[in-house]
Amino acid sequence: MGISTQLMDDVKECARAEAERRTYPPQFPALPPVPGGRYFDPAFAKLEADRVFSRSWLFVAHADQLRNIGDYVLLDQLDKPIMLIRGADNAVRAFCNTCRHRGAALVEEPQGNVGRRLTCPFHAWTYSLDGKLVGYPEAMNFSDLDRESHGLAEIRCESWGPLIFINLDVKARPLAAFLGSVGEDLSDFAELDGRLHLVDRTVREVGVNWKLPVDANLESYHVNYVHRTSAARTLQQSGTGIQLLPNGHSRMLVLYRDTIDGKALSPFPCVFPNLGDLPYCGTFSYHVFPNLSIVFAGTGLVFLITNWPTGPSTSVYNVHWCSSLAVDQEENRKLSDKVIAALSQVLFEDLDVLPGEQRSLNAGTLESLRLGYQERRIYYLHEAIDRAIGFEQVPETLRVPQLLASFVQE
Incomplete structure (x- = not known):
């Protein structure tokens, strides 16, 4: 599986053709304004929580965060108290961190190891690592x-190689079906548990709606301005090729400038051979609905960005930095730190400019967002949100027309 040679060529040609384009694509519709209330309205935020985040597959952890039997991680990304735990059979499961006696939390620390069993600190009800009640005084x-x-209470949990996803919807289709063509393109992930290492993690609270940082990852229009002294020195912003994919997902390649050697920028051993040279041609990324960006810096370093709502106008920004080189050696650690520092600078430049946009939205001085052709992934995200909520459930003043179905690549 993986990306076919023909698709690789098509992705690169799409980006090259964009660099040559001088007029608006005649076959593509003008995108209607996106109502600003979608970024601060409490009722709309609740619809997203109930219909999007409670019914979608969500990337929440890397397997290295709980590598040993009995290791657990508390998830603070959602309102429900949820923990991941590695069982005696080496499988990772998700449970509510709630004793079935009187609801006490079974574990309090963000992560740790419980040994062979989970014991409630309140009345010592005891559970096996696969969630069974095995004893009570x-x-x-x-x-x-x-x-x-x-x-x-068990939560649906599936792994894609080292990447752990959960879904609060018991009726949701399997993760593989949800990922669709993304999972096919990135089939290397399935074989990378134990080979693609979690080398660092970034967590930052941001005073903006969860979609604003996601939006910034979905377009390159801002690169020459926000990143003029960083990413713009290596990226040819006009050479941005975009493909809309089923299930609200999408793909993007932003070409490097002709003078840039992509392999020299990321000297990590390859663990994504099925991507060919795409990650060396520029910044190559996927968006997985609703809030995951998978960004490749070569074929041996990938970072996974998620942004989580904590309120209508606040969120928490997470980055899992993953490398083919384990950082148990000082040389590997120094290399990872150097590359991550440079990439983090670019990410934080986005986060620094977004609070001003949120203030404008909250104040009503920006009533709607006007998106261009190169920002169509943002509009596609909004379409997918409305489909997940149910079009008729979205207040009429906040809906976005469904326009892009014919532009989705099956």
Whole structure:
């Protein structure tokens, strides 16, 4: 599997053709204004929480965060108290961090190891690592308590190689079906558990709606201005090729300038051979609906950006930095730190400019967003959000017309 040679050529040709384009594409519709209320309205934020984040597959952790049996990680990205835990069978599962007796939290620290069992600190109800209730004190005080029906509440959890996803919707289709062509293109991920290492993680609170940082990852129009002393020195912003994919996902290649040697920028051993030379041609990335950006810096370094709503106008920005080189050696650590520092500068330049946009939205001085052709991935995200919510459930004043279906590449 992986990207075919023909598709690789098509992706590169799309970016090259964009660099030569001088007029608006005649076959593409003018994008309607996107209502500003979608970025601050509390009722709309609740619709997103209930219909988007509660029903989508969400990337939440890297397997290296819980490598040993009994390791756990608390997830703070969602309103529900959820933990990941590695079982005796080496599988990673997700459970509500809630004792089935009286609701006490089973673990309090952000991550750690519970040993062979989970024991509630309140009344010592005890659970196996796969969530079964295995014991509780003074059993004679409970009449006919059915242990099988009092196991921990399990959340759907699937792994894509080292990447761990959860979904709060018990009826959701499998992760592979949700990923669709993204999973096919990036099939190397499935074989990378233990080979693609988590080398660093960035977490930053930002005073903006969750979509604003996502939007910044979906377009390159700002590169020559926000990143004029950083990324613009290596990227040819006009050479931005975009493909809209099923299920709200998308793909983007921003070409390097002709003088840039992509391999020299990221000297990490290759673990994504099925991508060919695409990651060396420029910044190559995918958006996975709703909030995940997978960005390649060569074929041996990839970073995964997620942004999580904490309120209508606030969010938490997460980056998982992953490398083919483990950082147990000082030389590898120094190389990773150097590259991550340069890339972080670019990411933080985006975050620094976004609060001004949020203030304008909150104040009503920006009533709507006017998007251009190179920002169509943002509009496509809004379309997908409305489809996930249910078009008729979105207030009429906040809806976006569904226009881009015919431009999606199957």
